[in-house]
Amino acid sequence: MQLSALLFTQLPQYLLNLTNPSATPLSASITNPSLPILPEDMAETRFTLPALPYAYDVSSISFDFNVGPFERALEPYISGQIMRIHHSKHHQAYVNNLNAAAANHVRALQENDLHAQINLQQAMYCTSRFKFNGGGHINHSLFWANLTPANTSQAKPESAPKLAEAISAKYGSYSGFKDEFTGALLGLQGSGWGWLVKNKKTEQLGIVTTKDQDPVVGDLAPIFGIDMWEHAYYLQYFNDKTSYVDGIWNIINWDTAEGRYLDRCGTLKL
Numbered sequence: 001m002q003l004s005a006l007l008f009t010q011l012p013q014y015l016l017n018l019t020n021p022s023a024t025p026l027s028a029s030i031t032n033p034s035l036p037i038l039p040e041d042m043a044e045t046r047f048t049l050p051a052l053p054y055a056y057d058v059s060s061i062s063f064d065f066n067v068g069p070f071e072r073a074l075e076p077y078i079s080g081q082i083m084r085i086h087h088s089k090h091h092q093a094y095v096n097n098l099n100a101a102a103a104n105h106v107r108a109l110q111e112n113d114l115h116a117q118i119n120l121q122q123a124m125y126c127t128s129r130f131k132f133n134g135g136g137h138i139n140h141s142l143f144w145a146n147l148t149p150a151n152t153s154q155a156k157p158e159s160a161p162k163l164a165e166a167i168s169a170k171y172g173s174y175s176g177f178k179d180e181f182t183g184a185l186l187g188l189q190g191s192g193w194g195w196l197v198k199n200k201k202t203e204q205l206g207i208v209t210t211k212d213q214d215p216v217v218g219d220l221a222p223i224f225g226i227d228m229w230e231h232a233y234y235l236q237y238f239n240d241k242t243s244y245v246d247g248i249w250n251i252i253n254w255d256t257a258e259g260r261y262l263d264r265c266g267t268l269k270l
């Protein structure tokens with residue numbers, strides 16, 4: 001199996017194994033079920049930074065007669081400066097660190113260096129290096145795709161009719177849902193993420209938060225996520241997290257959210 005296909009289906013399970021070694025292990029060959037081991041074909045693949053589906057800012061893009069400037073970037077709700085640094089520096093760092101962690105492990109596997117393998121597994125388990133950077137790559141890849149410039153049709157909740165029905169059934173109204181989600185985001189202590197999720201078994205919606213770069217795992221499928229790390233807002237909003245959250249409701253990509261809710265997005269390409 002190629003790693004790009006492997007990731008979305010098995011990396012969350014792999015990450016779960018790191019926090020809960022008793023969880024079901026990967027289907028790849030594992031010599032010791034109590035220790036997580038990457039599949040050998042990881043050696044052939046490298047993770048890459050995904051391109052944004054919009055521009056960093058309204059001034060960095062070419063003139064287009066048919067599309068206004070605020071239909072091409074997330075400004076004014078997220079500044080071009082934040083977007084450029086967040087994507088090209090922070091997310092790139094998660095990708096680089098993930099590649100380094102994977103490469104070290106694969107090298108030890110290829111050289112049949114059992115001592116190095118055990119050392120790396122213990123280091124990965126103890127420091128969560130793979131979990132942290134793998135989660136960062138997954139979370140940010142989901143985040144970029146569930147945002148859209150404010151003046152696009154995708155930014156209108158009407159773009160998600162089935163999801164809107166489910167939200168109203170669960171939370172009473174769209175505003176009730178927004179209030180509850182906003183409360184969860186602002187209640188996060190330290191760095192983390194807020195997610196609208198669907199339970200894959202019960203189909204029920206839910207609002208959850210994850211710490212640091214922990215991704216949504218297990219029976220929960222992410223519909224959309226909001227990055228609540230300071231690097232996501234501080235250069236523009238300073239300590240005013242409320243204004244950041246208020247603003248981000250204008251740039252949720254409801255079309256993507258509907259696709260994830262209806263399971264029509266397929267495998268996340270990483």
Ligand SMILES: [Fe+2]
Nearest residue numbers: 090227229232
């Ligand atoms: Fe981030």
